[in-house]
Each structure stands twice: as structure tokens, then as C-alpha cells.
Amino acid sequence: MPHQDQPRPTGPAAHHQDLRVVLDWLTADADFTAVGFRGTCTWSPRGLACTALLWAWSDEATLVDRFAAARKVALASLGLDELTAASYQAFTKLLRAWTAALVMALVVALRHRMQQDLAQRFTVAGYAAFGVDGSRLQLPRTASNEGRFSAPPKSKSKSKSKSKSKSKSKSKEDAAEAARRKKSECPQLWLTTAFHLGTGLPWDWRLGPTGSSEREHLRQMLGALPAGALVVADAGFVGYETWEAVLAGGRHLLVRVGANVRLLKGLGHARRRDDLVSLWPDEQAARGRPPLVLRLVVARGPRHPVYLVTSVLDEAALPGRRVVELYRLRWGVELFYRHFKQAFGRRKLRSHRGDNAEVEAAWALVGLWALGLHGQSELARDAVPASAISVAGLLRAYRGAMREHRIAPGPGESLWERLSVAVIDGYRRSSKASRDYPRRKREQAIGAPEIRAATRLESERAEQIKNEQQKRLTA
Numbered sequence: 001m002p003h004q005d006q007p008r009p010t011g012p013a014a015h016h017q018d019l020r021v022v023l024d025w026l027t028a029d030a031d032f033t034a035v036g037f038r039g040t041c042t043w044s045p046r047g048l049a050c051t052a053l054l055w056a057w058s059d060e061a062t063l064v065d066r067f068a069a070a071r072k073v074a075l076a077s078l079g080l081d082e083l084t085a086a087s088y089q090a091f092t093k094l095l096r097a098w099t100a101a102l103v104m105a106l107v108v109a110l111r112h113r114m115q116q117d118l119a120q121r122f123t124v125a126g127y128a129a130f131g132v133d134g135s136r137l138q139l140p141r142t143a144s145n146e147g148r149f150s151a152p153p154k155s156k157s158k159s160k161s162k163s164k165s166k167s168k169s170k171s172k173e174d175a176a177e178a179a180r181r182k183k184s185e186c187p188q189l190w191l192t193t194a195f196h197l198g199t200g201l202p203w204d205w206r207l208g209p210t211g212s213s214e215r216e217h218l219r220q221m222l223g224a225l226p227a228g229a230l231v232v233a234d235a236g237f238v239g240y241e242t243w244e245a246v247l248a249g250g251r252h253l254l255v256r257v258g259a260n261v262r263l264l265k266g267l268g269h270a271r272r273r274d275d276l277v278s279l280w281p282d283e284q285a286a287r288g289r290p291p292l293v294l295r296l297v298v299a300r301g302p303r304h305p306v307y308l309v310t311s312v313l314d315e316a317a318l319p320g321r322r323v324v325e326l327y328r329l330r331w332g333v334e335l336f337y338r339h340f341k342q343a344f345g346r347r348k349l350r351s352h353r354g355d356n357a358e359v360e361a362a363w364a365l366v367g368l369w370a371l372g373l374h375g376q377s378e379l380a381r382d383a384v385p386a387s388a389i390s391v392a393g394l395l396r397a398y399r400g401a402m403r404e405h406r407i408a409p410g411p412g413e414s415l416w417e418r419l420s421v422a423v424i425d426g427y428r429r430s431s432k433a434s435r436d437y438p439r440r441k442r443e444q445a446i447g448a449p450e451i452r453a454a455t456r457l458e459s460e461r462a463e464q465i466k467n468e469q470q471k472r473l474t475a
Helices: 015-027 045-057 063-078 088-117 143-149 168-184 214-224 240-248 268-272 282-286 320-329 332-343 354-380 391-403 415-420 456-474
Strands: 129-138 188-196 201-209 230-233 252-257 262-265 276-279 292-300 305-310 450-453
Touching: 015 045, 015 063, 015 088, 015 354, 015 391, 015 415, 045 063, 045 088, 045 354, 045 391, 063 088, 063 391, 088 201, 088 354, 129 214, 129 320, 129 332, 143 188, 143 201, 143 354, 188 214, 188 332, 188 354, 201 214, 201 354, 214 230, 214 240, 230 320, 240 252, 240 292, 252 320, 282 456, 292 320, 305 320, 332 354, 332 391, 354 391, 354 415, 391 415
Parallel strands: 129 230, 230 252, 262 450
Antiparallel strands: 129 188, 188 201, 252 305, 262 276, 276 292, 292 305
């Protein structure tokens, strides 16, 4: 039964009973049959997953205290046996072994909920649109974290220094500066997120050491996107291999391009329209791979034009103004990182072991997703749009219920009443300088893409490759 048709709890129920309703809703569609604990284990798969969600929601200062708080709520809300392991070490050991399976079960359930309970918001301009971007999470400076997440050392240049007679004082200054820089740098975990533009919620993610390839992470996530989805990305996601992977999987793309991209006009069947261009690097042409035909949309930016390309060639299916609107919505992934790092307090993770850091990051991501999805589904019943929801307000509501889980709420203090006021105020401020928004970095002009007419030889080669492909298909 759709969540919107379920009545909200009424009466003097304790907070832990409200939290049970939330956890039941979040895990109703989760299939934990792939998780099998040994017979002597005091945890059940669902009990462990729910406790891990509560652990992620907790705002206690340490991971151990978060587990202690989560376990108390889980015992009251889920009716777990008092013999359920009370050791944080045992809890994390089990999570290290089963996080992948437990999180995947929850991810599948949350995606289903998004498509079912937020169906009216799931498509934007007729497409299931997903922004993609990466960010770094800081980690404690430990040997385990440095060994797992630090970038590999850069190879030293073989070229000899032109000046062999540097002064000793200058060398000491350089060494001191390098030491200060190294001390200030912490190990970092790289996070690439596929972000659903219609709801403002995550859909998938990949973790890796600092310096990981965002484009490789995107290629790994393509299989989880719905058929016909639109991938919206900035200029860091250009490249023939990446774009071809998106298109080959039956998805569309909308990407900003700059001076590092060369586009051809008048190539093959793209000759008849001025807004059609082709991406066809020389290396791919030499390997006999076909050009990628795209539609170019030029938007007016605050300082300079913004060049966007999309694989949706039919303007009626995706008008130019919609292209610009969708690209602007990609900024939502920056807001998600702000919520994750600041409001949710995950700018720096707390795990000292590298494998525990990945577990902590995974449950923090699925925890914020679950919290945001349930809160948005509740507020959607009151016609509150996703853009008007306060993540800080949602956190206050759920964390308040956790802290007071043993008592019945007073007037205006129930989880549902707190959720109803978790909205951004409508006050229009004259200046946003004091607001804690993620600061837009001063954009460095990425320039205009190189656009030139295709030569006769390029057109002939493109036609030859097209004919060869058709022969292979009909053979």
C-alpha cells in the first residue's frame, strides 16, 4: 500500500514506537535473504541493518557512543533481545563482513520507495535525471587510512634542475613549507555520487582513495540508472569513452563542455542541422569507432556563455530552455554534499581503520538517504516541495525522537509534528553573504569548445564506418 495512504500514528505513543513505524517503512521492501549469520549470532540481518541506520542518525560525539545510543533505541523499537551483542567491536566486525549485502538490500528498497511514493517528482522534463559529481571526505591521520586512501606518490621528473646552486636557506625554507603542508594534509576518501535531480536524494555512489577517477566511478554506476535516464554532469565528465558508455547503456547525457573538447560540424547525417555536432577524437577515428552525434545548446551565463551538449537530438523531446534548467538543477549535488558534511556532520569521518572508514561512509550515506526519503514522503502529503525541506529540521526531528525514545511526546513534540515544521522559512533575505550555503568557487572560464567544420576526408571516413556497422548488423 502506498505510504501516502497509511494513517499517521495518533495517541500517546512513545517516541520509540514512532521510530519503529519509520524503520518498518524503510525496510518493508528490503530483501535480506542473501545475509546469513551463524547460528550463535545474536543479531538478525534486519535488526543489524536498522541499528546501523540508527547508528548513522545519531549525533553522539564518538562512534562508540553512537552505537550505544542506537542499540538502546533498537532494543526498545524493534524488540531485540537484551542478549543482542552490546560490544561495539562485535558490531563493527559484523558490519565489515556484511555491509555490502545489507546496504544493497536497503538501496534497492529505497529506490523502489522513491519511484513509488515520490512518483510525481521522479521525472523532470520527462526524464529520470541524475546529476553526478565527486567530493572528498577527511579521515583521521592513521597508518591504516593513509595506506588505503592516500594518492600514490607522483613520479619524480627525470629532468635535471637548471639551477644546481640553490642557497641553503632557500632549501630549508622549502623543506619547512613541505613539512607544514604534509602535516596539514589528512588522508581523504573520494566520494562520487549519482544524485536524483527530482527529489534531491542520492541514488548511487562509489568510494575510493583520493584522486580516484570520477569518470570511472560514473561508468561503474551506469548499470544502476533506469533505462532512458538522463545523466547531467559538468566539464569534468567529458571524454569519448565515458559518453559512449552512457549511450551504449540506453541512457542520455547532458554535459557542459569547454576548451578541452573538439566538436565537428557537418559530419555525416549531422549535416542538415546547425545545432548538431559530433565528438570524434582522432584516436577513436583511427580505431574505426563512430562519431558521437550530439545537440549543442549555448546558454547565457553570468560572465560568459555556457556550452552544453546533449544526446537528446529532438528539440521537441527536450527543448533548449529545459536543457538549461536541468543543468542548473545539477547544483543540487553540491547542496547534498553541504548537507552531508555540515548538517549531518560527516565532513571528517571518525574511523581509524581504513576498512571501518568505508563502512562508516556507506552507512552515513544510506542513513541520510533513508532519513531524507522518509521525511520527504511525509511532507509530500502536505504538498511541501523537495526544495522547501530543511535537512537540519529533519535531523532535529529524528534525533530528538532517538534521544527521548523512552518517553511519550508532549504537545507539538511527536516525530510527525516535528517533521511537519521541517521546512525552510520563506523569508527573503537581501544578502546571502551570511548564509551557510556552499560557496560557489569563483569560476575559472573553461573557455568555448573548439568547433570546426568536418573535412571531406573525415566525412568520408565517418560514412565508411557507418556502412561497415550496417553490414555487420545485417550479416
